[in-house]
Amino acid sequence: MASMATPAAAATAQRTAFGTLPDGEQVEAVTLTGENGVSVVLVTLGATIQAFNAPDRDGRMADITVGPDTLAGYLDQHNYWGQTIGRYANRIATGSFELDGRTVHLTQNDGTNSLHGGTEGFDKRNWTIASVSSDDGKASVVMTLRSPDGDQGYPGNLDVQVAYSLDDSGSLIIDFTAQTDAPTVVNLTNHALFNLGGNGWPYGTYDQKLSVPASSYLPVDADLIPTGERRSVEGTVFDFREGRMLYDGLRGGSDDQIALGHGWDHNWVLDKGRTSQPQLAARVEHPLSGRVLEVLTTEPGIQFYSGNFLDGTLIGKGGQVYRMGDAIALEPQAFPDTPNQPAFGSARLNPGETYRHTMIYRVSTLDRKHDR
Template sequence: MTFSHVAIAGDISRHTFGQTETGRIVESVKLSNDNGVSATIITYGAALQSLILPDVSGAHVDVALGHATLAEYVAKRQFMGASVGRVANRIAGGRFSLDGKPYQVTLNDGPNALHGGVTGVDQAVWDVVEAKADRDSAQVTLRLVSPDGDQGFPGRVTTTVIYRLDDKDQLSIEYQATTDKVTVVSLSNHAYWNLAGEGSASGAMGLTLEIPAASYLPVDQTLIPTGLFTAVEGTAFDFRTPRAIGERVRTASDEQIRIGRGYDHNWVVERTPSGTMHLMARVTDPQSGRAMELWSDQPGLQFYSGNFLDGTSRGKSGQLYRQGDAIVLEPQAFPDAVNQPAFGSVRLVPGKTYRNAMIYKFKSSR
């Protein structure tokens, strides 16, 4: 069964989450509905800090990894629930060209730039533009202005993100960005999910996953896509029917699994972007019955199986986050598209608006 949808009202509460070393106040904004579902967003990194979800027995569990304090977010950059960009994922060598002019982005992932370089949007304090609630939903809008030349990217880019929780237990996240100069933009959200609970002793590898994609993008030794579109059939990357994540995450015979230390690859849900919302993934926890569908208008889905969680970060429940304790599902343009024309364009010009919309649909059943 699904949660009741009778006499629902959205609600918002705002609190101080912490203060940066420079004196900036970081807020937390909690969106709630009458079904017992709530999402807490912090202005540091415009990050999803918590998602409370009940099951059919009435037990309320936080299914999104995160920290209890601002200091823990600042101390170790793990993109925990964060908005990522200007360009999500990896750029080979941190280099690209626009209209014949070369650009170099700061390097923070070996020889490559990852999620915007050394200082990405995940480390910025965003401004709350609006927070409102009505009988159907609660939402908050945040904004960040990135100056021309930030991390090596051209253009002054203004980004907004809207988090909205509705009475059907759907959390939507929509990014929009504009620029005053030709540039590249590809934003996404890096929420870590474990439907068994963020402090679950069993981790997330028992979750079942479905990705409706017939191909994926294999990577080189530095996790940059090789440029090939490879069929998932007959490989550890075939999730067209639901499979337990842990079933093949340590398949030593698969070179791609060895390179990524698990899954850290992009699935080709659409070869050519349609601009319409479509299913990206389904995740289910067989034990609790909690389930999540992810829909987006993006062509690619980066699935990361929490390979680099190493037991050095403490979660909200007081437990240490270990390898495989969560998964990340990031709707986005294909990685390194700035250097690979076959992957489509992430070019943004003045007068146009970049968009990435995603919806997480939560249910619980037995």
């Protein structure tokens, strides 16, 4: 249920208990709150965005993410609810790739593919809180994880850090870093599922408008693995350059790519490419509430997933039943299956190097002139 925003005096960070795992390990939560009242709840299980509370144009607050509201929900209904994804976000074909002349075999959890890090990816790990702070108009929490050599088949001991910082303008900055002691591949992102109408919004996301500054995307095969082609969005339902309402094209079965993905579940090739500083990768507007979400990244691609596999069997916050299109994910990342497709670049990380990815979820509101 929506509530009126109550601006905080300054950015704050509050650390609390969230629950206990079956083995007795404690799961913690940290709530970051900005001066404008925007708040984010972050949970150590999966280094997860559990809630993201943002105002509409009249100051009414709502949680714009969907997912469980209890630890039991995360354990019983696995669905990548706002978790940190790794070691490799998205799909790796056949769960294998070549590295320095040997075949690396990964756990397969998406048919024969390895998806989002495999059977026990980073989303299922209980991360360690390294620090919690609030100063200089920003509230932050840093979480760390050690992924041992051979974890899900990946080589090298990998030390991973994710830093979440909420500033007073409504930007949640996410900094991923990782270091390895042996050559490996890394591709980290967050998998928050958003609905700018708020959790439980009765129209799903169909009344929301998405813009993506990308002139091409990566078509997929029947296993949702990129074919290697970079296809122009011109004249297709994959063209979001000028903004597109999400009801426009989602059921466009005349496009074989929509049929294969059961909607949109593809990676867009951002016109900006890989950048040293985060730049705009996607913008979502909800004309009725006025809420806006912008996604910025340093990575060259963004996966847009239109909630195609929400099938009514998953029950989340407030007892809401989630169905197809009730939420969308916008996941900045290196391209799917890059370890098997050299034309996509490289996801390799060597000893002595540091993997870095900075992404931002930034919320704001539209003026009333944007009412529909």
